[in-house]
Amino acid sequence: MGEPEAQPLAAVSRGGADKQARRRRIKWCGCISLSLLLIIIVIIIILIFTVFKVKDPKITMNQVKVTNLDLKLDAVPRIQVRVNMTLAVAMTIKNPNAVTFRFDNTTTTMDYHGTTVAEAYGPPGEAKARRTFPMNITVDFMADRLLSSSELYSDITGGEMNMTSFSIVPGRVNIWNIVKKHVVINLNCSLTIDVRGESVKEMICKRKVKL
Numbered sequence: 107m108g109e110p111e112a113q114p115l116a117a118v119s120r121g122g123a124d125k126q127a128r129r130r131r132i133k134w135c136g137c138i139s140l141s142l143l144l145i146i147i148v149i150i151i152i153l154i155f156t157v158f159k160v161k162d163p164k165i166t167m168n169q170v171k172v173t174n175l176d177l178k179l180d181a182v183p184r185i186q187v188r189v190n191m192t193l194a195v196a197m198t199i200k201n202p203n204a205v206t207f208r209f210d211n212t213t214t215t216m217d218y219h220g221t222t223v224a225e226a227y228g229p230p231g232e233a234k235a236r237r238t239f240p241m242n243i244t245v246d247f248m249a250d251r252l253l254s255s256s257e258l259y260s261d262i263t264g265g266e267m268n269m270t271s272f273s274i275v276p277g278r279v280n281i282w283n284i285v286k287k288h289v290v291i292n293l294n295c296s297l298t299i300d301v302r303g304e305s306v307k308e309m310i311c312k313r314k315v316k317l
């Protein structure tokens with residue numbers, strides 16, 4: 107007697123359980139997709155503030171050595187100055203980015219009392235992610251330009267020459283072809299060259315980065 111009645115009841119309850127299970131499954135799926143979406147959004151936000159954030163590469167002039175200084179004051183037959191001067195400049199480019207910083211030819215010019223007396227070029231290169239790239243250049247001075255300066259004689263007799271250097275490193279940072287940024291690094295330095303000691307006494311640098 108209970109059997110025929112129990113059958114439809116079981117069927118009804120089974121149908122209800124199915125519906126409930128489906129509803130639960132849909133809810134479960136929704137939860138998972140929502141979590142996934144949230145995780146993806148969080149990852150994107152983290153990427154934007156870390157990997158995709160282009161940081162300034164830092165250029166430093168570490169060492170300037172006078173490798174060849176030949177300054178002569180000849181009194182006979184008449185007072186004249188002879189100059190032959192070379193500087194070995196050791197620079198480094200520190201790349202704090204998570205990707206490579208590629209740069210083109212670098213240019214360094216030296217001014218002496220407002221006149222450009224030397225121009226030196228460095229080859230293009232790549233500073234790997236979070237690495238420091240060494241860049242050494244040789245700066246040969248143009249003797250005729252130096253000699254045309256009216257302050258040269260007094261500077262040599264005074265024992266020091268003040269120079270200003272301007273370095274420009276044009277480059278770019280490319281993050282997975284999504285973020286591409288041109289970066290131009292500028293470094294200006296004031297140097298005081300000790301003529302007798304054939305060394306650099308003092309150096310003050312200022313850098314600027316254009317993103």
Ligand SMILES: *[C@@H]1O[C@H](CO)[C@@H](O)[C@H](O)[C@H]1NC(C)=O
Nearest residue numbers: 174175176189190191192249
């Ligand atoms: C300058 O000095 C270097 C090395 O001593 C020499 O090779 C070069 O010929 C000199 N240049 C001049 C213009 O005297």
Ligand SMILES: *[C@@H]1O[C@H](CO)[C@@H](O)[C@H](O)[C@H]1NC(C)=O
Nearest residue numbers: 169194195196197240241242
């Ligand atoms: C650059 O110059 C510095 C200082 O003179 C030297 O220690 C370094 O080995 C040089 N690096 C390269 C790559 O020539």
Ligand SMILES: *[C@@H]1O[C@H](CO)[C@@H](O)[C@H](O)[C@H]1NC(C)=O
Nearest residue numbers: 209210211212227228229230
């Ligand atoms: C870099 O310098 C080399 C040699 O002077 C030259 O052939 C090349 O075109 C320059 N590249 C750029 C991007 O200026």
Ligand SMILES: *[C@@H]1O[C@H](CO)[C@@H](O)[C@H](O)[C@H]1NC(C)=O
Nearest residue numbers: 261264266267268296298308
């Ligand atoms: C070179 O610069 C230093 C510091 O700016 C200054 O004290 C000095 O008088 C300058 N020397 C010459 C010869 O201009």
Ligand SMILES: *[C@@H]1O[C@H](CO)[C@@H](O)[C@H](O)[C@H]1NC(C)=O
Nearest residue numbers: 272292293294312313314315
């Ligand atoms: C370097 O000097 C140049 C020319 O005077 C100027 O345009 C540039 O802004 C200076 N850069 C820095 C970092 O001071």
